[in-house]
Amino acid sequence: MARAATTADAFNAVAEPRRREILDALAQGERPVGELVDLLGLAQPHVSRHLRVLREVGAVVVRDEGRQRVYRLNPQALKPIHDWVAGYRHLWEERFDLLDDVLADLKQEEH
Amino acid sequence: MARAATTADAFNAVAEPRRREILDALAQGERPVGELVDLLGLAQPHVSRHLRVLREVGAVVVRDEGRQRVYRLNPQALKPIHDWVAGYRHLWEERFDLLDDVLADLKQEEH
DNA sequence: CCAACGCATATCCATATGGGTATACAATGC
DNA sequence: GCATTGTATACCCATATGGATATGCGTTGG
Numbered sequence A, B: 001m002a003r004a005a006t007t008a009d010a011f012n013a014v015a016e017p018r019r020r021e022i023l024d025a026l027a028q029g030e031r032p033v034g035e036l037v038d039l040l041g042l043a044q045p046h047v048s049r050h051l052r053v054l055r056e057v058g059a060v061v062v063r064d065e066g067r068q069r070v071y072r073l074n075p076q077a078l079k080p081i082h083d084w085v086a087g088y089r090h091l092w093e094e095r096f097d098l099l100d101d102v103l104a105d106l107k108q109e110e111h
Numbered sequence C: 001c002c003a004a005c006g007c008a009t010a011t012c013c014a015t016a017t018g019g020g021t022a023t024a025c026a027a028t029g030c
Numbered sequence D: 001g002c003a004t005t006g007t008a009t010a011c012c013c014a015t016a017t018g019g020a021t022a023t024g025c026g027t028t029g030g
Helices: A017-026 A033-040 A044-056 A075-110 B017-026 B033-040 B044-056 B075-110
Strands: A060-065 A068-073 B060-065 B068-073
Touching: A017 A033, A017 A044, A017 A060, A017 A068, A033 A044, A033 A068, A044 A060, A075 B075, B017 B033, B017 B044, B017 B060, B017 B068, B033 B044, B033 B068, B044 B060
Parallel strands: none
Antiparallel strands: A060 A068, B060 B068
């Protein structure tokens, strides 16, 4: 079996830096494909492909506007990622907690 | 150019579900390879490869203990992911903020 | 010193990625 | 109706993935 498809889930879709850039751009507001092409400096077919992946994992939604296709962010699709990493947050912040403890102890000893 | 290497960064490394399982297991405490093999029900070489990827992105560190190799989680490596998704959090929670606003307005009108 | 154990690495395979380029298609303007 | 604009899709290619299996190698035990 090869690597999981990029469309398998948000984790895989978002592993590609360009797709994160697209999402970052859409976080500011919806945009037609052409604008994203200019913003990212990528070939139009390439941007369309990335958008397809993002659509398939539900990270964006499209709307037809004349001959343009306006893409909008659907942030909820990123929640699973947030929920997963958030579980680790206290672990990398632990060292600060420890530092706090040490400082508290030192303060205690002063008295 | 093919897809970015899984070892390119934490985003790519963590896109693989099995590797997330490994991290989840290590979040409970350090473990030798054999234990992870049992926990995940994967072939040993496969687990070793996943651990290699996780090592290369700095998500885990190894320690030699006799003929065992004990792996430990290095949560800081996940921080970039957290930092990125955290920026979107307010967007999927916006609807609750809006609800809050509505409720506040209703309360106002009561008076 | 040799056997067994614990892991890492090498190899083979099927798959699909992302890039590039060409092309198809729908909507608008003349 | 036809040309143009805005996007999507179809191909071709190089690459490296994850699974499976075999094997290398250091450590411990008898």
